[in-house]
Each structure stands twice: as C-alpha cells, then as structure tokens.
Amino acid sequence: MTAELPEPLPRPAPAGELRASHDDRETVVEQLRDAAAEGRIDLEELGSRLEVALKAKTHGELAVLTADLPQLNPDGQSPLVLRGGMHGVSRGSGRWEVPGHVIARGGWGGVKVDFTRVQCRLTEVAVEAYGEMAGVTIVIPDAWGADTSGMDPGIGGLTDKTTPDRLRGTPLIRLTGAGGVAGVVIRHPNRWERRKLRRNPPSF
Incomplete structure (x- = not known):
C-alpha cells in the first residue's frame, strides 16, 4: 500500500486580498468624506469613490481609494474626529488617550x-x-508647545494665546486647518480651569 500524502495546507491570503468588513468600508467612507470637506477631492470624485467603497469586497479594493490621501497617524491609531453638530461637543473632562491625529x-x-x-x-x-x-477652542498645558504656522485664519481668525516656553520632551501641537466664520483659539488654561485643576489634579 502506498501512503497517502497529506493535503497541503491553504496559504494565507495576501493582506490586500483579505475580505473587508462593514467597519472597514465605513472607515474609508468617513475618510473620503473628510477629504472632500477639506477640498482634497471634488464632489464628483467623492461620489464615484463612495460607490466603489460601498461595494468593495477586499482590503486591496479599499486601499486604492485612499492611496493618494495623506496619512497623518504616526501612532497607527485612527484619527479622533470631533464634530460640533448642532449642540457642540467637548473632549477633556476626564482622562483620555491622545492619538497622533x-x-x-x-x-x-x-x-x-x-x-x-x-x-x-x-x-x-x-x-x-x-x-x-x-x-x-484648544487648551494645552503650560509646558506644551504649539506650531500654528500651517493654519489658515479664514474670516474668524486664529487666536494663539500660547507661550513659547515649551519644556523639552513635552508634546508639540502642530495646528492646521481653517478658522472658518467663528475662528479657532488655542491657549493655556484660564483662571477658572486652573482652579478646577488645583481642586482635582490629574492622577498620572
């Protein structure tokens, strides 16, 4: 009797051929919408890319849709996106993890x-x-620094109330974007915020 050879194990698919999930497609859709809002792609191109994204079956099909868009995530995390909407939004009342973007x-x-x-x-x-x-409005600790040279003040303007006294080794906020109608403010804590910090200091 001749011994039967074992069947070869299936090879793992290359990364680009892996099947995309609903979340994968939604992430790309959000990135494309952000790119259109920033003027990186026009509305006609947005529509055509969204159509492909919603029908994409693999990671490779999704990757080509954002290959020409900037990837600003040095820490590998997804960007934290905050939208004011109709009622406003605030991030910072408690401890939270800061992504690179x-x-x-x-x-x-x-x-x-x-x-x-x-x-x-x-x-x-x-x-x-x-x-x-x-x-x-962006509030940073006294020891942190800010670079606002890439900011477009727009109609509302940019108000930079930070000091140049950044301590070595502390984060730098590299601010870009546009002031729009109402403007953008970056500053250190005001008197009321400092009082709250003294009453309830961060527990690092």
Whole structure:
C-alpha cells in the first residue's frame, strides 16, 4: 500500500486580498468624506469613490481609494474626529488617550479640546481644526508647545494665546486647518480651569 500524502495546507491570503468588513468600508467612507470637506477631492470624485467603497469586497479594493490621501497617524491609531453638530461637543473632562491625529469641526455648536488632563507619550500631535460656524477652542498645558504656522485664519481668525516656553520632551501641537466664520483659539488654561485643576489634579 502506498501512503497517502497529506493535503497541503491553504496559504494565507495576501493582506490586500483579505475580505473587508462593514467597519472597514465605513472607515474609508468617513475618510473620503473628510477629504472632500477639506477640498482634497471634488464632489464628483467623492461620489464615484463612495460607490466603489460601498461595494468593495477586499482590503486591496479599499486601499486604492485612499492611496493618494495623506496619512497623518504616526501612532497607527485612527484619527479622533470631533464634530460640533448642532449642540457642540467637548473632549477633556476626564482622562483620555491622545492619538497622533485629531480632527475638530466646529459645526453649529462648537468644539472644545482640552489636553490638560491627559498623559501623552507622543512628541507631536497633529490637530486639524475647522472653526466653521461656532468655532474650535484648544487648551494645552503650560509646558506644551504649539506650531500654528500651517493654519489658515479664514474670516474668524486664529487666536494663539500660547507661550513659547515649551519644556523639552513635552508634546508639540502642530495646528492646521481653517478658522472658518467663528475662528479657532488655542491657549493655556484660564483662571477658572486652573482652579478646577488645583481642586482635582490629574492622577498620572
């Protein structure tokens, strides 16, 4: 009797051939919509790419749709996207993990991003702020620094109340975006916020 040879094990599919999930498609759809809002692609191209994204079956089909868009996630995390909407949104009342890329859109209700209670191991955080109709406010610790040279002030303007006294090894906020109608403010904590920090200091 001749011994039967074992059947070869199936080879794992290349990354681009892996099947895409609903979440994978939705992530790409969101990135494409953000790119259109930033003027990187026009509405006609957005429509055609969205059609392909919603029908995509593999990671490779999705990858080509965003290959020419900037990837600003040095830490490998997805961007944190905050949208003011109609009622506004705030991030910073408690401890939260800071990704390498934050996108804040003021909408009609406004956005506030407060970094004073975070423990950030990154040396640089890219923040895209779009003031739109209600504005965006960014609060950073005294030791942190800010680079606002890439910001378009728009109609509402950019108000930079930070100091150049950044301590070595602390994060730098690299701010880009547009002021829109209501503008963008970046500053250190005000008197009321400092009082709250003294009463309830961050527990790092």
